Amino acid sequence: MSGAVPAKARLAVDIGGTFTDLAVERATGEDVVERWTAKVLTTPAAPELGVLEGVRLVLARAGLRPTDIELLIHGTTLATNAVIERKGARTALLTTEGFRDVLALGNESRYDQYDLNIELPQPLVPRRWRVTVPERLDNEGQVLRPLDEQAVRAQVEFLRGEGIESLAIGFLHSFVNPAHERRAAEIVREMWPELPVSLSSDVSPEMREWERFSTTVANAYVQPKMASYLYRLRSGLQEAGLTGPLFLMLSGGGLTTLETAARFPIRLVESGPAGGAIFAAHVARQKGWGKVLSFDMGGTTAKVCLVDDYAPQAARSFEVARVGRFKKGSGLPLRIPVIEMVEIGAGGGSIAHLDAMGRIQVGPESAGADPGPACYGRGGMQPAVTDANLLLGRYEPDLFAGGALKLDVAAARRAMATHVGERLKLEPAMAALGVVEMVDENMANAARVHAIESGKGYEGRAIIAFGGGGPVHGYRVAEKIGVTKLLVPSGAGVGSAIGFLRAPVAYEVVKSLYQRFASFDLAAVNALLAEMSAEASAVVAQGAFGAPTEEHRLAFMRYVGQGHEIAVALPARVLTEADVAAIRGAYDAEYTRFYDRPVPGSDVEILSFAVTVATKVESVEPVAEVADAPAPKPVRVQQVRDTATGEVAAWAVYDREAMPAGTRVAGPCIVAEAETSTLVGPGWSCRVDGLGYLELRDERRRPT
Numbered sequence: 001m002s003g004a005v006p007a008k009a010r011l012a013v014d015i016g017g018t019f020t021d022l023a024v025e026r027a028t029g030e031d032v033v034e035r036w037t038a039k040v041l042t043t044p045a046a047p048e049l050g051v052l053e054g055v056r057l058v059l060a061r062a063g064l065r066p067t068d069i070e071l072l073i074h075g076t077t078l079a080t081n082a083v084i085e086r087k088g089a090r091t092a093l094l095t096t097e098g099f100r101d102v103l104a105l106g107n108e109s110r111y112d113q114y115d116l117n118i119e120l121p122q123p124l125v126p127r128r129w130r131v132t133v134p135e136r137l138d139n140e141g142q143v144l145r146p147l148d149e150q151a152v153r154a155q156v157e158f159l160r161g162e163g164i165e166s167l168a169i170g171f172l173h174s175f176v177n178p179a180h181e182r183r184a185a186e187i188v189r190e191m192w193p194e195l196p197v198s199l200s201s202d203v204s205p206e207m208r209e210w211e212r213f214s215t216t217v218a219n220a221y222v223q224p225k226m227a228s229y230l231y232r233l234r235s236g237l238q239e240a241g242l243t244g245p246l247f248l249m250l251s252g253g254g255l256t257t258l259e260t261a262a263r264f265p266i267r268l269v270e271s272g273p274a275g276g277a278i279f280a281a282h283v284a285r286q287k288g289w290g291k292v293l294s295f296d297m298g299g300t301t302a303k304v305c306l307v308d309d310y311a312p313q314a315a316r317s318f319e320v321a322r323v324g325r326f327k328k329g330s331g332l333p334l335r336i337p338v339i340e341m342v343e344i345g346a347g348g349g350s351i352a353h354l355d356a357m358g359r360i361q362v363g364p365e366s367a368g369a370d371p372g373p374a375c376y377g378r379g380g381m382q383p384a385v386t387d388a389n390l391l392l393g394r395y396e397p398d399l400f401a402g403g404a405l406k407l408d409v410a411a412a413r414r415a416m417a418t419h420v421g422e423r424l425k426l427e428p429a430m431a432a433l434g435v436v437e438m439v440d441e442n443m444a445n446a447a448r449v450h451a452i453e454s455g456k457g458y459e460g461r462a463i464i465a466f467g468g469g470g471p472v473h474g475y476r477v478a479e480k481i482g483v484t485k486l487l488v489p490s491g492a493g494v495g496s497a498i499g500f501l502r503a504p505v506a507y508e509v510v511k512s513l514y515q516r517f518a519s520f521d522l523a524a525v526n527a528l529l530a531e532m533s534a535e536a537s538a539v540v541a542q543g544a545f546g547a548p549t550e551e552h553r554l555a556f557m558r559y560v561g562q563g564h565e566i567a568v569a570l571p572a573r574v575l576t577e578a579d580v581a582a583i584r585g586a587y588d589a590e591y592t593r594f595y596d597r598p599v600p601g602s603d604v605e606i607l608s609f610a611v612t613v614a615t616k617v618e619s620v621e622p623v624a625e626v627a628d629a630p631a632p633k634p635v636r637v638q639q640v641r642d643t644a645t646g647e648v649a650a651w652a653v654y655d656r657e658a659m660p661a662g663t664r665v666a667g668p669c670i671v672a673e674a675e676t677s678t679l680v681g682p683g684w685s686c687r688v689d690g691l692g693y694l695e696l697r698d699e700r701r702r703p704t
Contacts, residue, residue, distance in 0.1 A: 008026070008068060008069070008070035009024050009025060009026035009062070009064055009068050009069055009070065010024070010025055010026075010069065010070060010071045010072075010073070010501055011023070011024050011055065011058070011069045011071070011072045011073070011242075012024075012072070012073045012074070012075075012275075012497040012498065012499075012500035012501050013051050013054065013055070013072065013073070013074045013075075013497060013500075014074075014075050014076070014272050014275055014494070014496040014497040014500065015042055015047050015050070015051065015074075015075070015076040015077065015078065015272065016042060016077065016272060016298045016299055016300060016496075017042065017077065017081070017298070017299055017300030017301065017347070017349065017366055017368050018041070018042060018298065018299025018300050018347065018348065018349045018366070018367075018368055018372065019039050019040065019041060019042060019298065019299050019468065020039070020040050020041070020042045020043075020047075020050045020051060020054050021037070021038075021039050021054075021493070021494035021496060021497040021675075022037060022038045022039070022040075022054045022055065022057075022058040022494065022497055023035060023036070023037045023058075023491060023494050023497040023498045023500075023501065024036045024037075024058050024059070024062050024064065024069075025498075025501055026062075026064075026068075034062075035490075035491060035498075036058055036061045036062040037058065037491055037493065037494045037497070037498075037674075037675060038054050038057045038058035038061060038494075039054075039468070039493060039494060039674075039675050040053055040054040040057060041370075041372070041405075042368070043370075044368065044370060047076065047078060047229060047233075048229065048232050048233040048236050051074075051233060051236075051237075052236050052237070052240060055237070055240065055242070056240070065241070066240055066241030066242045066243075067241055067242075067243065069242050069244050070244045071244050071245060071247065072237065072242060072244055072245070072246050072247070073246075073247045073248075073249060073255060073500040073501065073503070074233070074246060074247070074248055074249065074500070075248070075249035075268075075271035075272045075274070075275045075496065075497075075500055076268065076271060076272060077269075077270075077271070077272050077273075078222075078225070078226060078229060078268075079222045079226055079265050079266065079268045079269050080269045080270065080320060082221070082222045082225055082226075083124070083218060083221065083222065083269070083320050083321050083332065084320065084321045086124075087225075088124065088166075088221035088222050088224075088225060089165035089166040089196075089220070089221055089222075089223070089224040089225065090129075090162075090163055090164050090165040090166070091124060091125050091129070091164070091165070091166045091167070091168060091217060091220045091221045092125060092129040092130070092131065092159045092162070092164045092166075092167050092168070093125045093129065093130045093131070093167075093168045093169075093170060093213065093216075093217055094131055094132075094133065094152070094155060094167060094168070094169045094170075094184060095130065095131075095132055095133075095169075095170050095171060095172075095213065096132060096133070096135055096136060096171045096172040097132040097133060097134045097135070097136075098132065099132065099172060099209065100127070100130045100131070100132050101127070101130070102209050102210055102213050103123035103124075103125060103130065103210070103213055103214060103217065104123055104127070105210070106120070106210050107210055109329055110329075111327045111328060111329035111330040112327065112330075120330075121321060121330065121331055121332050123214075123217070123332075124217050124218060124221045124332070125168070125217055125221075128162075129159070129162060129164065131155045131158065131159065132155075133147070133148050133151040133152050133155060133184070134147075134148040134151055135147040135148060135171060135180050136172060137171070137172060137173040137174070137176065137177050137180065138173065139173055139176065139514070140176060141173060141176035141177030142177075143177075143179075143180075147180045147183055147184060149183070149187060152184050152187045152188070153187060153191065156187065156188055156191050156192060157191075160191075160192060164195070165195075165196075165224055166195070166196045166197075166198070166220040166221065166223055166224050167188060167195055167196070167197050167198070167220060168197075168198045168200070168213070168216045168217045168219070168220035168221075169181050169184050169185060169188075169197060169198070169199050169200065169216075170199075170200035170209070170212060170213040170216050170217075171184075171200070172209065174199075174200055174201045174205075175200070175201060175204075175205040175206055175207060175212065175511070175512045176512065176513075178199065178201030178202075178205070181199045181200065181201050182199065182201070185197050185199055196220065196223045196224055196227070197220075198216050198217075198219045198220040198223060199216070200212045200213060200215075200216040202264075203215055203216045203219045203264060203266065204216060204335045204336070204510075205510070205511050205512060206335055206510055206511070206512045206607075206608050207512045207514075207607055207608065208335075210333065211317065211333045211334075211335045212335060214332055214333050214334065214335075215266060215333070215334050215335045215336060218266050218320070218332060218334055219264060219265065219266035222265050222266060223262075223263075223265050226261075226262065226265035226268065227262040227265065230248070230258055230261060230262050230265075231258075231262070233246070234246050234258060245257075245543065246258050247505070247543055248260075248261035248268060248271065249268070249271040249272070249274055249275050249500050249503060250267050250268065250271060250274065250337075250506070250507075251267055251268065251269055251270040251271055251274050251318070251336055251337065251338040251339065252267070252274065252314065252336070252337035252338055252339060252506070252508055252612075253274050253277065253278050253312060253314070253339050253503060253504075253506070254503060254504055254505060254506025254507060254508070254612075254614055255500075255503050255504065255505045255506065255543060256505070256506075256507055256539060256543070257539070257542045257543055260507070260539055260542075266334060266336060267336050267337075269318065269320060269334065269336070269338075270318065270338050270339065270341075270343075272496050273296065273301075273303045273305075273339070273341055273343060273496070274312075274338070274339045274499075274503075275495075275496035275497065275498075275499035275500045275503065276294060276296035276303060276305075276466065276467065276495055276496040276499055277294050277296075277303075277305040277307065277312035277339045277341060277499070278312065278339075278499040278500075278502050278503045279294075279466065279489075279495045279496060279498050279499030279502060280292060280294030280296075280305070280307055280312070280464040280466070280495075280499075281294075281307050281310050281311060281312050281502075282499070282502040282620070283464050283487065283489045283693070284307055284310050284464065285310040285620045285622075286620050286622060286623055286691060287487065287622060287623065287689075287693075288622030288623075289462050289487075290308065290309055290310070291307075291308055291460055291461045291462070292307045292461060292462050292463065292464050292487075293305070293306060293307070293447060293458070293461055293462070293463045293464070293483070294306075294307055294312065294341075294464055295443075295447075295463050295464065295465045295466070295467075295470050295474060295477065296466055296467040296470055296495060296496065297346070297347060297348075297443070297465075297467045297468070297469035297470040297472075297473055298347050298348070298467040298468055298469065298496075299347045299348045299349045299366070299368070299386075299468060299469075300345070300347040300349055300350070300366040300368065301343050301344060301345055301346065301347050301366075302343070302344055302346040302347060302443050302446070302467075302469070302470075303341050303342070303343045304341060304342050304443070304446055304447045304450055305339060305340065305341035305342075305450075306340075306450065306451065306454055306456060307464075308456075312339045312340075312341075313339070313340040313341075313454060314337065314338070314339055314340055315337075315338050315339075315340035316335065316336075316337060316338075316510070316556070316567075316610070317333060317334065317335050317336070317338075318333075318334045318336060318338045319331030319332065319333055319334070320332050320334055335510075337508045337510070337610070337612075340454075341450070342446045342447070342449065342450040344363065344364070344442060344443065344446045345362075345363030345364025345365070345366060346362060346363050346385070346439045346442050346443050346446075347363075347366060347385065347469060348373070348384065348385050348386040348389075348468055348469045349366040349367040349368055349372060349373055349384050349385070349386065350362050350363035350364070350365070350366050350367075350384060350385050350439065351363065351365045351366065351367055351382045351383070351384050352382075352383045352384065352385070352387075352388065352416075352419065352420055352435040352438075353382070353419055353420070354419070354420060354423055354424070358423060358424065360420060360424075360431075360434045360435055360438045361438070362385065362435060362438050362439045362442060363439075363442070366384075367380050367382065367384045372384075373385075373386040373387045373412070374387050374408070374411045374412050374414070374415035374416075375387050375390050375397075375407040375408050375409065375411055375412040376405065376407070376408070377406075377407075377408040377411060380411075380415070381415060381418075382415055382419055383412065383415040383416040383419055383420060383432075383435070385435065385436065385439050385469070386407075386412075387411075387412035387415055387416055387432070388412075388416065388431075388432035388433075388435040388436045388439075389432075389436060389472060390407055390409060390412050390432075391409070391412055391413060391416060391428055391429050391432035392429065392432050392433060392436060392640060392641045392643070393638050393639045393640040393641060393648070393651075394472060394638075394640060394670070394677065394679060395407060395677065396636070396638065396653070396672070397409055399672070412428075413428045416428040416431050416432055416435075417431070420434070420435065429641060430646070432641075433641060433643055433646060436473075436643050437643050439473070440473055440476045440477055440480065440643070441480065443473065443477050444477050444480035444481050447477065447481050448481060455594075458481050458482055458483050459482075461483060462483065462485040462486065462487060463477070463478050463483050463485070463486045463487070464486075464487050464488075464489065465486055465487070465488050465492065465678075466488065466489060466491075466492035466493070466495030466496075467492070467493070467495055467496070467676075468493050468675060468676050469676070470488075470492065470495075470676070471488045471492050471493075471676045471677065471678035471679070471694075472676065472677055472678070472679055473679075474486050474488065474678075474679070474696075475667075475679055475680065475681040475684055475696060475698075476643060476644070476679075476681065478696075478698070479644070479681070479698070484697060484698040484701045485695070485696070485697055485698075486695075486696040486697075487693055487694065487695050487696070488671075488678045488693065488694040488696070489691075489693045490691070490692045490693060491675075492675070492676055492678075493673070493674070493675020493676040494675055502617075504614040504615040504616070504617055505540050505543040505547070505614065505615045506540060506612060506613065506614030506615070507536045507539040507540050507612070507613060507614075508536065508610055508611070508612040509532040509535050509536045509610070509611050509612075510608055510609070510610045511528060511532055511608060511609060512607060512608040512609075513525065513528050513606070513608070513609060514605065514606070514607060515605065515606040516560070516603050516604070516605045516606075517580065517584050517603060517604050517605075518603045520580050522575060522576075522577065522580065525575060525609075526574050526575055528609060529553060529570075529575075529609060529611060530574075532609065532610075532611040533551060533572075533611050533613065536551075536611050536612065536613040537549070537551075537613045539613075540613045540614065540615065547615040547616070548615065548616050549613055549614060549615050549616065550572075550613075550614060550615075550616050551572040551611065551612065551613050551614075552569070552572060552611070552612045552614075553569070553570040553571070553572050553609065553610065553611050553612075554567045554568065554569060554570060554609065554610040555567070555568050555570055555583065555606050555608075555609050555610075556568075556606065556607050556608045556609070556610070557587050557604050557605065557606050557607070558604070558605060558607070559591075559599050559602040559603070559604055559605075560602060560603045560604070560605050561602075565607055565608075566587075566590055566591060566594060567590075567610075568583060568586050568587045568590055569586070570583060570609075584604060587604055623689060623690040623691045624690055625689075625690065626661045626662045626689065626690040627662050628662045628663075628664060629660045629661065629662035629663045629688075630663070631654075631659070631663050631664060631665050632654060632655070632658045632659060632663070634652035634653055634654055634669070635653055635654065635655045635658075635672070636653045637650045637651065637652055637653065638650070638651050638653055638670065639651075640668065640670070642668065642681070642682060644681070644682075645682075649668060651668045651669050651670055652665070652669040652670070653669065653670045653671075653672055654669060654670070654671050654672070655672060655673075656671050656672060656673040656678075656694070657673065659671070659688050660688065661688050661689065661690050661691075661692060662687070662688060663687065663688045664685060664686065664687040664688075665680065665685070665686050665687075666680075666684075666685050666686075667680035667681050667682055667683065667684040667685065667686065668680060668681055668682045668684075669686070671686060671694060678694050678696070680696055683698060683699055683700040684696050684697065684698055684699065685697050685699050
């Protein structure tokens with residue numbers, strides 16, 4: 001590194017349930033980017049320690065100094081885990097008199113109509129800490145009953161005596177007029193300055209009390225833990241010499257500042273998986289593939305997301321901590337912008353066991369990083385998916401994770417025999433086959449459900465596989481859902497971290513303003529949109545560093561009397577009378593696309609608006625084809641058991657770094673690299689494209 005001063009680099013860190021992934025990129029010339037990656041075990045008790053260790057490791061590999069990093073981007077599932085594991089702060093809810101039980105009542109729907117013993121998700125705030133005060137606004141924000149400030153003070157004294165650590169304030173109709181919520185917050189801060197306070201008018205200013213209160217409570221529940229972690233991480237990085245700004249990945253696919261993330265940590269719930277979807281969308285753009293499935297399998301979970309026209313599928317709501325697996329309505333609702341995906345407990349650390357009927361089940365429980373799968377030799381006694389892959393011959397014990405973690409085959413065999421094989425009278429290797437086949441089917445089923453719920457299919461679609469386990473399981477999942485083309489990008493083992501480096505600085509503001517087209521108030525709508533645009537732009541400006549931005553606007557509409565809305569794009573400018581008629585026509589067209597025909601003669605109502613401001617994504621030219629190149633010799637041969645047939649055969653193992661562009665190899669074989677291995681199944685081929693990506697095709701079903 002002596003001599004010329006190196007160009008500045010950017011660093012991304014993704015904390016997963018098992019591994020913390022890191023990626024550093026530095027531009028050395030036009031269209032030339034150097035990249036270094038690392039993967040270290042997550043440290044659940046103090047996640048920042050794993051991050052700092054990974055940073056030291058990846059900078060050493062790159063030969064860079066901490067001061068060479070101009071920007072650090074971070075994503076984590078810590079907020080999600082805190083809600084799922086119920087390890088957040090002691091949280092209270094201050095709400096309007098008469099609405100104490102909104103969190104428990106929900107919308108009174110049942111996710112399983114015929115389950116007489118149905119289990120519903122329990123609110124994050126017990127009833128004792130859901131307290132009320134007299135106040136009331138009408139649906140237009142007019143004061144019907146003034147806020148009883150003395151009652152607020154009395155409830156604050158009660159909550160202080162209860163040892164409350166965080167407070168959510170949610171009043172009726174505060175999304176229209178936040179005055180009472182803000183005054184209550186002023187009183188709380190006067191009496192108890194150190195108490196974190198979340199207002200529903202800030203966190204989720206939208207119609208529907210249950211979703212609004214649930215989101216605000218969840219934000220308050222994770223805020224102390226997340227804010228403490230984020231500030232500890234920033235201090236640790238600064239002490240290590242990384243003085244560049246720290247940005248956080250949002251669930252919706254954009255980046256924001258640490259201060260905004262600490263204020264609204266609930267927007268981080270899917271930040272890690274969102275990075276993976278952004279990564280897949282970028283790779284799809286490089287390949288010119290308009291329809292792909294993002295398949296991200298890590299150590300704890302697997303995530304699938306449909307990507308069409310180079311954009312991940314998006315949603316305005318999300319459920320966390322579902323009681324019923326895969327069952328909508330069985331979790332706690334969060335009203336936040338998210339990249340829509342299906343996430344299941346099917347990762348390398350997912351634990352295999354037998355249910356009461358003697359059937360193999362995998363997950364959702366995970367061995368995590370500590371103790372980890374049995375083969376890690378860190379005290380784990382139960383078999384995980386990684387143990388099963390090892391017993392099938394898919395991993396070389398001495399070279400796992402680039403040789404940083406040597407696997408214990410005997411420990412994996414004992415765990416598999418004890419918990420699965422003996423009861424089924426199967427040898428450990430055959431029990432492992434059952435485990436892997438079950439986890440592959442679980443992931444394939446999740447992909448099928450995701451496509452069906454989205455009204456889409458897999459014909460003509462490719463899979464982009466990444467994460468530590470995605471390339472290992474990708475070809476078999478593809479076979480199960482009928483996909484014949486699969487891509488494993490370079491850096492696949494840390495794909496979500498690389499995705500962070502592709503994400504725009506972005507922020508979305510959503511607010512409710514009830515309108516009907518028959519009585520459309522053009523001035524009020526324009527004023528609201530201008531206010532929302534200014535708010536989003538101010539947040540983005542903190543991290544855009546002068547980069548050009550673009551704005552997108554949506555309105556969420558429905559026919560009068562309906563219960564759910566659909567989104568319609570609006571022009572990102574001042575609306576005119578002519579626009580109103582055009583927007584109404586766009587709604588009818590969009591409704592027809594969803595439901596085949598419009599509803600003639602019915603007025604349309606708008607419930608809320610969304611404005612997103614984001615830095616512009618750089619254009620990407622699809623990669624050109626490259627000429628064929630001779631394949632290198634295998635570095636070794638492994639005896640691998642095929643999960644489709646159960647047969648053991650010798651699979652050649654190739655070193656990915658030794659495969660130049662244009663190299664083609666035939667399956668069955670393994671293409672190995674430091675962070676993962678790509679399995680090329682029988683009947684499949686693998687070719688290295690001009691970007692160094694591995695393109696797998698099912699030759700048995702290749703179009704003629």
